[in-house]
Amino acid sequence: MHIETTAIHAGQEIDPATGAVIPPIYLTTTFERAPDGSFPHGYIYTRNGNPNRTMLETCLAALEGGAECAAFGSGLAAAMSIFQALRPGDHVIAPDDAYHGVTRLLREIMAPWGLEYTRVDMRDPQHVRLAMRPNTRLVWIETPSNPLLKIADIAAIATIAHAGSARCVVDNTWATPIQQRPLELGADLVLHATTKYLGGHSDVLGGAVVFRASDAFSERVRFLQANGGAVPSPFDCWLVLRGIQTLAYRVRAHAAHAMQVARFLAVHPRIERVHYPGLTTHPGHAVAARQMHGFGGMLSIEVKGGEPAAMAVAANVKIITRATSLGGIESLIEHRASVEGPESSTPPSLLRISVGLEHPDDLIADLAQALE
Numbered sequence: 001m002h003i004e005t006t007a008i009h010a011g012q013e014i015d016p017a018t019g020a021v022i023p024p025i026y027l028t029t030t031f032e033r034a035p036d037g038s039f040p041h042g043y044i045y046t047r048n049g050n051p052n053r054t055m056l057e058t059c060l061a062a063l064e065g066g067a068e069c070a071a072f073g074s075g076l077a078a079a080m081s082i083f084q085a086l087r088p089g090d091h092v093i094a095p096d097d098a099y100h101g102v103t104r105l106l107r108e109i110m111a112p113w114g115l116e117y118t119r120v121d122m123r124d125p126q127h128v129r130l131a132m133r134p135n136t137r138l139v140w141i142e143t144p145s146n147p148l149l150k151i152a153d154i155a156a157i158a159t160i161a162h163a164g165s166a167r168c169v170v171d172n173t174w175a176t177p178i179q180q181r182p183l184e185l186g187a188d189l190v191l192h193a194t195t196k197y198l199g200g201h202s203d204v205l206g207g208a209v210v211f212r213a214s215d216a217f218s219e220r221v222r223f224l225q226a227n228g229g230a231v232p233s234p235f236d237c238w239l240v241l242r243g244i245q246t247l248a249y250r251v252r253a254h255a256a257h258a259m260q261v262a263r264f265l266a267v268h269p270r271i272e273r274v275h276y277p278g279l280t281t282h283p284g285h286a287v288a289a290r291q292m293h294g295f296g297g298m299l300s301i302e303v304k305g306g307e308p309a310a311m312a313v314a315a316n317v318k319i320i321t322r323a324t325s326l327g328g329i330e331s332l333i334e335h336r337a338s339v340e341g342p343e344s345s346t347p348p349s350l351l352r353i354s355v356g357l358e359h360p361d362d363l364i365a366d367l368a369q370a371l372e
């Protein structure tokens with residue numbers, strides 16, 4: 001089945017009780033027990049499971065080609081559960097450029113809990129090989145990375161992880177299963193902030209972990225999901241699933257628009273650098289072209305003149321909105337260094353752009369006037 005069809009049908013059957021074509025939202029926290037004490041429909045309590053969550057998890061597992069999926073209340077809650085499924089004393093290899101919230105989670109919550117970690121530049125898989133230790137249990141990849149759009153070779157790094165005794169997880173939030181399928185490339189787990197392209201309309205927070213196999217690790221993450229309690233509400237699940245139905249069409253348009261915007265900016269005299277893997281000049285272009293189906297809707301630019309010049313561009317846009325987050329229908333621009341705080345290594349001249357579904361000519365005209 002093609003991914004467009006999976007997005008519209010996986011987990012989304014006609015409601016058996018009423019024939020409703022679009023699934024109802026099961027706003028209930030609890031489910032009736034039969035006189036014999038059993039739960040005939042398989043549900044007990046919504047923290048443990050809810051029909052809307054099952055539909056979303058079934059669809060996400062199908063989209064990524066995984067055995068199962070666990071949905072969470074945010075991308076970071078999903079990341080946290082993966083780390084918590086490890087043990088104190090275990091070692092994680094993480095990228096030097098990644099969503100700063102994941103880095104902060106490792107530094108400020110998981111390291112005091114006892115997790116060891118090393119950050120490396122994953123553009124060269126050798127850096128991962130050199131960082132492997134006997135206690136390395138997880139290699140965390142984010143490609144394209146946030147905000148520098150570094151590209152990591154998933155197949156090469158997964159092979160290195162498996163040569164030790166580590167699982168390989170890919171944060172696939174930016175590429176989405178439409179443009180990158182990490183499990184097919186050898187990864188064991190896929191993480192999503194469903195808040196972004198999967199939800200797609202900047203109106204719901206969510207996260208998910210998709211597992212290549214149902215095993216002791218997936219069971220542990222599911223235990224943390226049900227008993228840690230960072231679960232999405234039935235309405236959250238319904239909204240994300242609704243977003244997924246148009247994912248393929250949105251993501252391809254986001255990527256096409258991003259390519260046009262990147263090409264415009266790449267030759268603009270006030271722009272120092274454009275970070276977009278779709279440009280043939282991008283150092284990760286060849287790997288991205290091999291492992292991705294398109295190059296995503298995110299790009300970053302470095303403006304000549306440093307932070308004040310970057311801030312001025314952000315101040316002058318009229319259609320593009322100054323706001324954090326990404327992956328929604330509307331274009332957003334953000335000065336990342338100031339949002340990431342004092343630990344940030346992001347260049348102060350950098351602006352990150354989530355290229356939306358407005359007409360690309362209007363976005364280019366907006367950037368052109370902001371750069372005047």
Ligand code: PLP
Pocket residue numbers: 074075076077099101142146171173174192193194195205206207325
């Ligand atoms: N992963 C990536 C790549 C992200 O960009 C983000 C958020 O920006 C997250 C994870 C975290 O997601 P959430 O904000 O839903 O916790």
